[in-house]
Amino acid sequence: MEAMKETVDQSLREMRDTFASGRTRSVKWRKTQLEAIIEMVKDNEDKMCDVLFQDLGKHSIEAFRDELGFVMRSATTALNSLDKWVVPRKSNLPLLFYPATGKVISEPYGTVLVLSSWNFPISLSLDPMIGAISAGNTVLLKASELSPNASALLAKTIPSYLDNKAIKVIEGGPDVATILLQHQWDKIFFTGSPRIGKIIMAAAAENLTPVTLELGGKCPTIIDHHSVSKDMKSVVKRISGGKWGSCSGQACISVDYVLVEQSFASSLIEMFKPVIKSFFGENPKESGCVARIVTKKHFQRLSRLLNDPRVQASIVYGGSMDEEKLYVEPTILLNPPLDSEIMNEEIFGPVLPIITLRDIQESIGFIKSKPKPLAIYAFTKDEKLKTRILSETSSGSVTFNDVMIQYMCDALPFGGVGESGMGRYHGKYSFECFSHEKAIMEGSLAMDLEARYPPWNNFKLTFIRLAFREAYFKLVLLMLGLKR
Amino acid sequence: MVKVFQAADATDLVTELRRSFDDGVTRGYEWRVTQLKKLLLICDNHEPEIVSALHDDLGKPELESSVYEVALLRNSINLAVKQLKDWMAPDKAKTSLTTFPASAEIVYEPLGVVLVISAWNYPFLLSIDPVIGAISAGNAVVLKPSELAPASSSLLAKLLEQYLDSSAVRVVEGAVTETTLLLEQKWDKIFYTGSSRIGRIIMMAAAKHLTPVVLELGGKSPVVIDSDTNLKITAKRIIAGKWGCNNGQACISPDYILTTKEFSPKVIDALKQELEAFYGKNPMESKDMSRIVNSNHFDRLSKMLEEKEVSDKIVYGGQKNRYKLKIAPTILVDVPLDSQIMSEEIFGPLLPIITLNNLEECFDVIRSRPKPLAAYLFTQNQKLKERFALTVSAGGIVVNDIAVHLAVPTLPFGGVGESGMGSYHGKFSFDAFSHKKAVLYKSFIGDAAIRYPPYSTGKLRLLKALVNSNILEIFRVISGLS
Numbered sequence: 001m002e003a004m005k006e007t008v009d010q011s012l013r014e015m016r017d018t019f020a021s022g023r024t025r026s027v028k029w030r031k032t033q034l035e036a037i038i039e040m041v042k043d044n045e046d047k048m049c050d051v052l053f054q055d056l057g058k059h060s061i062e063a064f065r066d067e068l069g070f071v072m073r074s075a076t077t078a079l080n081s082l083d084k085w086v087v088p089r090k091s092n093l094p095l096l097f098y099p100a101t102g103k104v105i106s107e108p109y110g111t112v113l114v115l116s117s118w119n120f121p122i123s124l125s126l127d128p129m130i131g132a133i134s135a136g137n138t139v140l141l142k143a144s145e146l147s148p149n150a151s152a153l154l155a156k157t158i159p160s161y162l163d164n165k166a167i168k169v170i171e172g173g174p175d176v177a178t179i180l181l182q183h184q185w186d187k188i189f190f191t192g193s194p195r196i197g198k199i200i201m202a203a204a205a206e207n208l209t210p211v212t213l214e215l216g217g218k219c220p221t222i223i224d225h226h227s228v229s230k231d232m233k234s235v236v237k238r239i240s241g242g243k244w245g246s247c248s249g250q251a252c253i254s255v256d257y258v259l260v261e262q263s264f265a266s267s268l269i270e271m272f273k274p275v276i277k278s279f280f281g282e283n284p285k286e287s288g289c290v291a292r293i294v295t296k297k298h299f300q301r302l303s304r305l306l307n308d309p310r311v312q313a314s315i316v317y318g319g320s321m322d323e324e325k326l327y328v329e330p331t332i333l334l335n336p337p338l339d340s341e342i343m344n345e346e347i348f349g350p351v352l353p354i355i356t357l358r359d360i361q362e363s364i365g366f367i368k369s370k371p372k373p374l375a376i377y378a379f380t381k382d383e384k385l386k387t388r389i390l391s392e393t394s395s396g397s398v399t400f401n402d403v404m405i406q407y408m409c410d411a412l413p414f415g416g417v418g419e420s421g422m423g424r425y426h427g428k429y430s431f432e433c434f435s436h437e438k439a440i441m442e443g444s445l446a447m448d449l450e451a452r453y454p455p456w457n458n459f460k461l462t463f464i465r466l467a468f469r470e471a472y473f474k475l476v477l478l479m480l481g482l483k484r
Numbered sequence: 485m486v487k488v489f490q491a492a493d494a495t496d497l498v499t500e501l502r503r504s505f506d507d508g509v510t511r512g513y514e515w516r517v518t519q520l521k522k523l524l525l526i527c528d529n530h531e532p533e534i535v536s537a538l539h540d541d542l543g544k545p546e547l548e549s550s551v552y553e554v555a556l557l558r559n560s561i562n563l564a565v566k567q568l569k570d571w572m573a574p575d576k577a578k579t580s581l582t583t584f585p586a587s588a589e590i591v592y593e594p595l596g597v598v599l600v601i602s603a604w605n606y607p608f609l610l611s612i613d614p615v616i617g618a619i620s621a622g623n624a625v626v627l628k629p630s631e632l633a634p635a636s637s638s639l640l641a642k643l644l645e646q647y648l649d650s651s652a653v654r655v656v657e658g659a660v661t662e663t664t665l666l667l668e669q670k671w672d673k674i675f676y677t678g679s680s681r682i683g684r685i686i687m688m689a690a691a692k693h694l695t696p697v698v699l700e701l702g703g704k705s706p707v708v709i710d711s712d713t714n715l716k717i718t719a720k721r722i723i724a725g726k727w728g729c730n731n732g733q734a735c736i737s738p739d740y741i742l743t744t745k746e747f748s749p750k751v752i753d754a755l756k757q758e759l760e761a762f763y764g765k766n767p768m769e770s771k772d773m774s775r776i777v778n779s780n781h782f783d784r785l786s787k788m789l790e791e792k793e794v795s796d797k798i799v800y801g802g803q804k805n806r807y808k809l810k811i812a813p814t815i816l817v818d819v820p821l822d823s824q825i826m827s828e829e830i831f832g833p834l835l836p837i838i839t840l841n842n843l844e845e846c847f848d849v850i851r852s853r854p855k856p857l858a859a860y861l862f863t864q865n866q867k868l869k870e871r872f873a874l875t876v877s878a879g880g881i882v883v884n885d886i887a888v889h890l891a892v893p894t895l896p897f898g899g900v901g902e903s904g905m906g907s908y909h910g911k912f913s914f915d916a917f918s919h920k921k922a923v924l925y926k927s928f929i930g931d932a933a934i935r936y937p938p939y940s941t942g943k944l945r946l947l948k949a950l951v952n953s954n955i956l957e958i959f960r961v962i963s964g965l966s
Contacts, residue, residue, distance in 0.1 A: 197694060208687065289937035391593075405586070412924065
C-alpha cells in the first residue's frame, strides 16, 4: 500500500507539472493524443476482443459494436470537432455596458480522475478519457479490477501510444480507489453504482472537487401493445437484442423490466421465445453469443435474486444457471412480487421481469414510484402517451421505439438524474464535462460615467436606476437636465 | 411566539412541497410567470422596506440597496419573464447515421424540490436571484436566508409568504440548527452561496442523497495593475468595486493588488486621491459605505490588521470603531505573503498591495493560491490581456473594470476549484435548476440482421471488412440501412 501511495503521489506530481507546463492546452497535442487512441484501438483490436472475451465472454462483434467501434468513432468526432469546440463564445452584452465585450472560454480543469467500470471496460475507460483529453486536461484512469485482463491491457498499451507524463493508468480495486480519493483532483468522473457514487461524492466534497457520476437504476420498458401491434416482432427483437445481446444485461442502460397490459402478457412471452431461440439457439450457453456474468460474487447476487421462492415461481422461460461457467440463461419472469429484491434493485443480469398492468397508462405511476432511472424505453405510437411519459416521468433519457440506441447518438447528452447520476457526456458534452466555462469581460478605460462613483446623490441614483431599466431616452433627458 | 423548527417540520415541509410538485403545481408556464411577476411586485411595492432592512442589517447606503439588490433583481425577473417561453422549449439535437432513422431533442425538465441557502452580504439579491432560477425552471423551492442579516431575513419571509404560492415556495428562517435539519432531507438540488468551509459541509450532506449542488463560494480575487493603465479610472473602479460594494464584503471584491515596485507609489497616490474624493477626509463619517456586519467579523478584520509585520505596513486608513462596527478604508503595502490578511479572503475594507519586481511575477503569485471567484487586470497591453485571460484560472475574469460581470446575464457567474462549482444568471439560472433530458424518437424502419445474434463468422468478417474502409459505413449497416 505504501508503494501504491508513493506511485500515486508521484503520478499526480508529474501530471500537475505537465499541466502547469501548458503542453496539454495546445490543440495540436490534444489531436495527437486522440489520433493515438484511434491507432491504439485499431492496432490492438484482436487483443482487445480477446480480453473482453476473457473477462466477460463477449463475442467479438459485441466487443466491436459496443466498445471498440464506439471508441474509435468518439475519438474521430472529437478530432473533427475540436477546432470548433475550443473557440470562445461571444456573449452579447446589454447596451448599458457599452463598449465592454464579453465571452466565455472553455478552460481545462487541470488534473482529472476517471474511475471506470468493468462491464464495458474499454469504452467506459477510453470514452471519458477522450473527453478529458479534448478539453486539455491531464488524466489518470483507474481501470476496474473486476475486468482484470482488459485493465491490464489498457495499463500496458496506453503508455506506448499516449503521452505518459499526462495520461496515466492505474489498476486496482477499492483500496486503490481509496488512496486516489484521498488526493485532490480538479474533477472526478465515475461510472458505477449509486452506492459507490455517494462515497465518491462525499470524498470529492473534502476538496470541493466537481464530479460527474454515471450511475444506474432500473430502466423500465413500456410496451403499448395497442399502438405497435403491427411492429411487435421488431419490438421483441429490439428488446431481446438490447437485454441479452449486450453484456448479458449487465449494462447501466439495459432493459431492466417490462411493463405491459395483462391482456397481452402471454402473447408477448410467446413472442420472446422464438426470438431468443433464433438469437442464441437451443443451447444459449454454447452459442458464444451470450456474455457471462462477470464474477462469482455477481453470479451469487443474481442467484439470490432468483432463489426467492416467489420469484422462482414466476419464471416462465429460462432460469438455468451454471456457477462454474458463470452463466445465467436468458430468463423471463411474469409478475414477480413487487416487494421482492429483484423488483427493488437494479438487476444487472439476463433476467427480464414482465410486470402486467390493467391499463398501460398505469405505467406512468409505476415508474414514478421508483427512483429516477438512467433511461426509460417506450414502444408506442400513441402521441398522448408519449407526451405523458415525457412530462410526467423523470429519467436521464427517454427513447421511443428502441432500446439502448441513445448511447450511440452523440448529439444527445448521456447522463442521469437523481439516483441515476449527475452530469453528462458524449460528443460535445464530453468536452464540456471536463471544462470550466470561464467568463471574460473587458471594459474600456477610455470612457467613464461619473454616476458610477460616490459620493452618492439623487442625480446619480436616478441615473443608475434609469440605466438599469435600460430607459435610455429618459437617461438622455436626465443628462440634459430635462428630467428630475 | 416563534415556533421552533424541528426535524419533523423539515420532513413535513419537503413532503408537502413534493406533493405540490407531483401534482404539477409548478410545471406550467402560467404558474411560473405569475410567481415571477409577483416577485416583481415585491420589488415595486416594497423597495423602501428593503432599503431599510438592508440599512438595519448592514448599514448599506440607499444607492447600493436600490441598485445592487433591487434593480439587479428587477432586471433578472424581467429577463426571465421575457425569455421563459424560449428557455422552456426543447432543443433539437442532430441525429447521425448511427441512429438513423430517428429524431432527437433535449427537453428541459424541473428537478423537483430544491433548496436555496443564501448569504448575509446581499441578502435580497442572493436569495431571490437563485429563487428566480428555481421558479423559472418549474421547481418547488425552499429558501433559507442568512440569520446574520435578520431584518432582511424576516422581511423576505414575510414578503414571500404574502406574495408567492406557499404550496410551492417557502422560507425557513434560522441558523445552524435549522440548516442542518434541512440538509438532512432529500432535495433535488441544493444552491448555496457562502464560504468554502461551509460549501464542503453542504456538498457532503448532498452526497448522502446524490443531490447535485451549485456552490457559489469565494476566494481572494486579485487585481493586477499594469503601469500603462489609466490610473485615475483604475483607482475609481477599484474603489467603487471594493468599498462601494458593501464595504469589501462581497464575494468578487478586489481582495489584493499586484503591481510593480516602481508603479506602486503612483497606485497608492491615485487610490488616496480618489478615496478622499469619494468619501471625504473623514471616511468614518461617510454615509456612503456599509458598516462591518457584526462584531465577529469586526474582530476578525481587526486581528488581521494587528498582526505583527502587518500593522506597520498600513499606508492609509487603519482607524476602527468597534461600537459603530466601522473600519476606515485601509491600504497596506507588502505585508508578508503568509500573514492572515494574505491567506484568507479579507471580506472587508482592507486592501493589501503586493509589489513585484516584474509584473510577470503576478502569474506565479496568483497560481500559487486557490482559484478565486474573480481575477482582475488593468492594462492596455493586448498581449498581457490575452495571456491573463488564457492562463489565470478563476470563476471569471474582468479586464479594466471590477465586478461588472455580475450584472451581465449572458455571462455564466460561478467559481472553479475552491471558489465553487456550477454557475447562474440569465439562462444559466434556468439551466442550473433544470434536468436536460435526452429524448430519441426511433421508427420501426430498418432492422438489420447484423444488429442481432447469432454472431456468425460471416457477420464478423463483414464487420471487419467494413472497419477497414469506413467507420460510418459500419454503423449504417448496423442501424439497418443495408
